[in-house]
Amino acid sequence: MEEIEIIKPDDWHVHFRDNNILKAVVPETTRHFARAIVMPNLTPPILNGKQAIKYKKRIIKNIPKSHNFEPLMTIYLTENTNKFELSESYQEGLVFAAKLYPAGATTNSESGVKDIKKIMPILETMSKVGMPLLIHGEVTHKEVDIFDREKVFVDQNLDFICKELPELKITLEHITTKEATEYVWESNENLAASITPHHLALNRNALFVGGIRPHNYCLPILKSEIHRKSLVKAAISGNPKFFLGTDTAPHLIHDKESDCGCAGVFNATYCLPILAQIFDNERSKNKLENFVSKNGAKHYNLKFNKQKIKLTKLSNKLTFKKYLDIRKEKVKIFEPDFPVFWDIF
Ligand code: NCD
Ligand code: ZN
Numbered sequence: 001m002e003e004i005e006i007i008k009p010d011d012w013h014v015h016f017r018d019n020n021i022l023k024a025v026v027p028e029t030t031r032h033f034a035r036a037i038v039m040p041n042l043t044p045p046i047l048n049g050k051q052a053i054k055y056k057k058r059i060i061k062n063i064p065k066s067h068n069f070e071p072l073m074t075i076y077l078t079e080n081t082n083k084f085e086l087s088e089s090y091q092e093g094l095v096f097a098a099k100l101y102p103a104g105a106t107t108n109s110e111s112g113v114k115d116i117k118k119i120m121p122i123l124e125t126m127s128k129v130g131m132p133l134l135i136h137g138e139v140t141h142k143e144v145d146i147f148d149r150e151k152v153f154v155d156q157n158l159d160f161i162c163k164e165l166p167e168l169k170i171t172l173e174h175i176t177t178k179e180a181t182e183y184v185w186e187s188n189e190n191l192a193a194s195i196t197p198h199h200l201a202l203n204r205n206a207l208f209v210g211g212i213r214p215h216n217y218c219l220p221i222l223k224s225e226i227h228r229k230s231l232v233k234a235a236i237s238g239n240p241k242f243f244l245g246t247d248t249a250p251h252l253i254h255d256k257e258s259d260c261g262c263a264g265v266f267n268a269t270y271c272l273p274i275l276a277q278i279f280d281n282e283r284s285k286n287k288l289e290n291f292v293s294k295n296g297a298k299h300y301n302l303k304f305n306k307q308k309i310k311l312t313k314l315s316n317k318l319t320f321k322k323y324l325d326i327r328k329e330k331v332k333i334f335e336p337d338f339p340v341f342w343d344i345f
Contacts, residue, residue: 002313004276004285004342008305009292011036011271012194013134013173013245015264016059016071018042024326025250026062028268030069032344034305037072037134037245040099041108045076049089068307072096074134078111079118083125090131096300097132097171098122102153104140106219107249107263112136116157120164127168132300133161137172137180138220147204150220151179158183162191171299174199174247176220178230184241185234192299194245195231195291197274198265201336203228214256215332218249219263235291236284243296246271250324250331266324267334273318274334276311276342311342318343 014029014036016022029036038059040046046055052073059071073095075086081098089095100119101112113119126133137158138149158172166188175181175193184193196218204222207213216222234242248271249264256262267274272292279288297304317339323330 004288004311005308006289006311007293008032008034008307008309009244009272010034010296010305011246011248011268012171012243012296012300013037013039013196013247014268015039015041015247015249017250018055018058020326021250021252021331022058023062024324024331025248025266025268026059027064027067028324029248030063030067032272032309034068034307035070035072035302037074037096040074040076041101041106043108045108045111046074047076047078047081048085049075049092049094052089052095074099076101076111077113077119077122079113079115081119081122083122086122087125087129087131090126090129097134098126099134099136101136102138102140102157105136105138105149109136116161123161123165123168127165130169132169132171134171134173137175146221147223150175150177154180154183162187166190169299171245173245174220175231176223177227181230181234185239189241192241192243192295193234194243194296195235196245196247196265197267197271197278198222198334198336199228200232200235200278201274201338206337214258214261215334216265217256217261217263218247218265232278232282236279236282236287238287238290240290240295240298242291243299244275244292245296252326252329253323253332254329256332265334266331269324269333270318270320270335270340272309272311272344273340273342274336277338277340280313280342281338309344311344314341314343317341
């Protein structure tokens with residue numbers, strides 16, 4: 001029987017939400033992951049250390065006793081964030097990182113940053129204390145095509161931040177383009193990038209072929225095959241600058257299948273079997289551990305997890321559960337358009 005044994009993985013980008021959704025989705029992540037960076041885009045967002053700690057407690061309450069898991073909390077940056085409070089929350093260990101959402105870029109980003117220049121003093125303070133900056137890297141100007149928003153952000157904003165603050169530890173999150181991949185590849189060691197399983201698995205045809213497919217709609221939006229290939233190349237390269245951030249982002253079915261459907265793919269449940277399949281298809285199983293268990297920890301100066309997990313190759317393809325129940329409602333579970341023969345036992 002073919003097996004892959006790896007250090008227990010971490011997820012460097014999750015959305016746990018709150019209340020009933022939180023309750024249902026937390027175990028889906030904590031079952032296989034040891035740590036995760038938790039996004040602060042609740043409504044209203046997590047704006048300071050005190051709110052982050054309260055949210056952390058609500059998460060911890062919902063971790064099954066048999067799961068060993070640590071949530072790493074984040075603060076949502078606005079133009080009004082107090083840089084002293086922010087760095088204090090980081091230095092006291094209340095939070096792990098700060099998240100930059102350009103205003104209007106994605107789900108619950110209304111109070112995000114309109115003008116990056118306005119937050120440069122905050123970023124400078126973060127750089128001084130070593131606090132990581134997590135970036136949703138898309139511009140939001142109406143005149144920029146939705147498929148170009150990431151590469152324009154890299155050109156106009158990321159390059160500026162990196163040049164001004166070369167010591168700042170930055171993660172360009174959920175990258176989707178060849179341009180972003182190449183920029184990160186060639187940058188100094190303080191810039192790294194996370195990649196999601198759905199951007200590795202699908203190209204933008206998955207949004208439109210055979211009819212409109214709202215469950216594959218996420219932001220940054222899926223790109224064409226050239227871009228997907230460059231992400232796969234980065235993920236399987238073993239290059240420590242690239243690591244897993246699933247961006248698992250649950251929305252109730254009726255919010256996705258709607259006149260104006262929400263962006264976000266819920267992929268926590270089968271994320272690791274899907275990734276094992278992708279790496280297997282690329283004859284790169286030996287690089288899976290770098291991508292899911294080692295590279296992120298290195299970037300964030302954390303120790304590797306002590307526990308291990310084993311993935312096993314099945315003789316029949318894995319049958320996916322279609323939905324996660326949230327009381328009387330449901331969230332659709334991400335399933336790629338190719339067979340998966342791996343599972344975790
Ligand atoms: C995320 C969400 O639903 O909160 N949606 C998404 O499409 N990725 C927000 C985000 O990370 O951009
Ligand atoms: Zn996200």
